[in-house]
Amino acid sequence: MNESAAPTKCDLIKNQRDYTMLIISNIVNRFGDSLDIITFAWIMYQISGSAALSAIMFGMNMLPTVLLQPFLGVLSERFNKKYIVIIVDIIRGLLVAFIALLYFLGSLNPVHLIVTTILISSVEALGMPAAMGLSTAVLDKKYYEVGVSLNYTVTNIAQLLGTALAGVIISQLGPVIAIIIDAATFFISALIKLAIRYKESHVLREKTENSYLTLLKQGMSYAFKSKYLLVFCVIAALVNMLLVPMNSLSVAYIAQYLNDSADILAIFNMACSIGMIGGGLLYTKISKYISHRAQLLTIALVSFIFYLLLAIVGLQIFPLTSGITIITIGFLLIGISASLASSCLGILFMRHIDPAYISRSNAILNAGATAMIPITSFFISFFSAQISLLAIFVIFSVISILMYGILNISKKVKSLN
Secondary structure (H helix, E strand, O other): OOOOOOOOHHHHHHHOHHHHHHHHHHHHHHHHHHHHHHHHHHHHHHHHOOHHHHHHHHHHHHHHHHHHHHHHHHHHHHOOHHHHHHHHHHHHHHHHHHHHHHHHHOOOOHHHHHHHHHHHHHHHHHHHHHHHHHHHHHOOHHHHHHHHHHHHHHHHHHHHHHHHHHHHHHHHOOHHHHHHHHHHHHHHHHHHHHOOOOOOHHHHHHHHHOOHHHHHHHHHHHHHHOOOHHHHHHHHHHHHHHHHHHHHHHHHHHHHHOOOOHHHHHHHHHHHHHHHHHHHHHHHHHHHHOOHHHHHHHHHHHHHHHHHHHHHHHOOOOOHHHHHHHHHHHHHHHHHHHHHHHHHHHHHHHHHOOHHHHHHHHHHHHHHHHHHHHHHHHHHHHHHOOOOHHHHHHHHHHHHHHHHHHHHHOHHHHOOO
């Protein structure tokens, strides 16, 4: 390969063995996640019949990330990141298996789902910064762009497969089987991570020299001094806010305005996954012609169109098939724009954040970005009891176009170019 040429995905697979193993574990993990996203949402709505509870569960899922991750992220600097992510996978698998057991016994209720969701998210709050630190440690810097792009693409392919099978598994085999498969993927992912060759001697030295509070203070100080980290947090928080109605109200929307079928939910999620895959596959080419600022602006513009379409289709002025087709296209476009924004932020983060602070910075980024999700979810939960889902979608359509205008004129966002 020409030394001046950018590395390809094949080069990465050939030369970055440990990062490739990490990607494989992420593929297995994402496949399982796609099953429980649909299954948990479907079970919650079926046992409660409440759109508000679905939104609450979605918001509660994010609270541990907001409240715990800045503090747990420090722990990932003090202990071996490889073992942290393995232990997290095992705990998540056990918790998901517990839900399957309760459902099988006929004892599952909304409280069980919400509490277990909080516990799963709490261990994820420890695992996410460790996973980012592990990724950065096992991936050479020249492979950052192609590595992030490849990981995003193949994990979304796994999500597409999981989504495609979720509706079939739920309708033909039942939610219990779907949850059992999900639990198994976490255990398989943990086994794959065991094969990663990774030693963290520098962390062991830091562990003896610096206390937990010292590391926490250093991380917070870096966050406020960093030119980029707070900008990344704000942008990611705004992007997450725009995606909350789509993620938390899809089941209720289908039940109220479409054919109340798990297959329709699977179709919408498949379309979104296909869009994410397409955006990931084309990202390295797109980034040559579209600035980072434009990549981040796209999600706001597409969200404006998407939520407006949801409201219009909900008026039932189109035949059912036409309405489903229109919304499916909307999910496809959301997937593409979300892929561009996520890949862009991931690459900018890896390039501009000091490696010595990568896990702590990632914890702060995730907490800041995720904070908007429970806030938005509780807002939706409150207003869903007061106004129709269609009115909520119109509100978010307006918010999206306002956000587009704000990001478009922001000097901080322009500086990312």
